[in-house]
């Protein structure tokens with residue numbers, strides 16, 4: 001398939017926008033010819049902006065089934081109190097059905113690749129491959145506590161199966177090792193994960209220091225911090241993507257290097273009432289990205305919204321600064337507050353539209369050596385998002401990249417190509433998908449399964 005536009009996002013960060021023809025074979029881009037259109041193309045997109053589809057580096061697509069359910073429960077440990085009870089009831093078929101719904105929502109907000117972490121990972125892998133949605137699947141491993149405690153051997157087996165499945169790889173589905181967290185995975189299972197890393201060469205994708213309980217359990221059981229314990233186990237010697245990293249001290253932040261990536265999930269963390277300090281991560285020189293986590297704790301699940309939060313976070317610390325406290329108590333002046341604001345802004349200087357988009361394009365798309373995504377270049381997954389810059393939600397788009405970060409650009413999403421397949425009808429993307437027989441059948445199945453599960457919870 002050949003796709004042409006006069007406005008294709010080319011290069012890495014920094015980006016340039018220009019005319020190009022993108023040549024696609026199977027799920028991959030096999031060539032990019034810059035310049036005016038020459039010869040026949042299958043899709044001429046005119047002046048529409050063609051960008052890489054977004055990469056969501058930490059999510060649980062099946063938790064779409066719990067959207068909105070956690071709000072009444074945010075005082076306790078919502079993961080343990082509510083999710084676990086629900087999750088213990090789930091079959092592989094339930095999870096596949098819910099994963100499809102979560103993936104449709106991602107598709108309609110411009111996401112083409114998800115780093116998913118959940119039980120019955122193989123069922124998710126096969127459901128997403130059909131949709132299509134590309135993914136790094138980490139079947140959740142936990143042997144001490146949690147709903148998957150009796151399934152860790154099966155999930156490890158599934159990890160190996162996915163990692164060795166050439167058919168899935170061709171469709172843009174690969175594996176990561178998914179130890180759940182430091183308090184739900186034993187020392188021996190972490191060691192087993194390291195062995196499998198050596199055998200498979202795939203990265204680790206885990207939650208890290210997410211809750212006060214996890215931090216206290218590390219202290220009680222191992223007499224050290226979550227990061228300190230992982231360091232002693234040798235886990236920090238291999239490439240890893242760590243979600244949340246809330247209870248990580250400054251010295252530990254400084255010790256992360258190019259093998260480690262911390263992921264903030266701003267809106268999910270706002271829901272829990274404790275957003276990660278990405279400004280401090282930046283100051284410590286840590287590699288970091290943003291992700292959605294799950295609809296259970298982030299109803300929007302729009303990765304683009306996470307970018308706008310990250311951009312806003314550049315200035316938010318001024319409101320909580322000592323300088324502003326001094327102003328409130330009449331011991332400091334307005335100019336002092338403004339200086340604090342300017343210092344905070346300086347720290348997140350890379351929070352420009354292009355810098356933020358890079359986090360969900362080439363940066364997140366380069367975290368797994370088994371596939372390349374988030375960039376329009378030969379060899380990368382053919383995951384493209386097409387934006388109508390004439391849509392009123394982004395018009396007049398003087399700076400198209402700024403429009404993607406700051407405007408409600410989902411409304412301008414004209415077409416999606418995922419794993420080389422055109423999803424829905426270009427120009428009628430949302431309606432064509434949500435009125436299709438396939439979507440309706442998938443939603444009916446998910447509704448039916450969810451109804452039965454919730455009845456069991458009452």
Ligand SMILES: [Zn+2]
Pocket residue numbers: 058059060207243293294
């Ligand atoms: Zn998570």
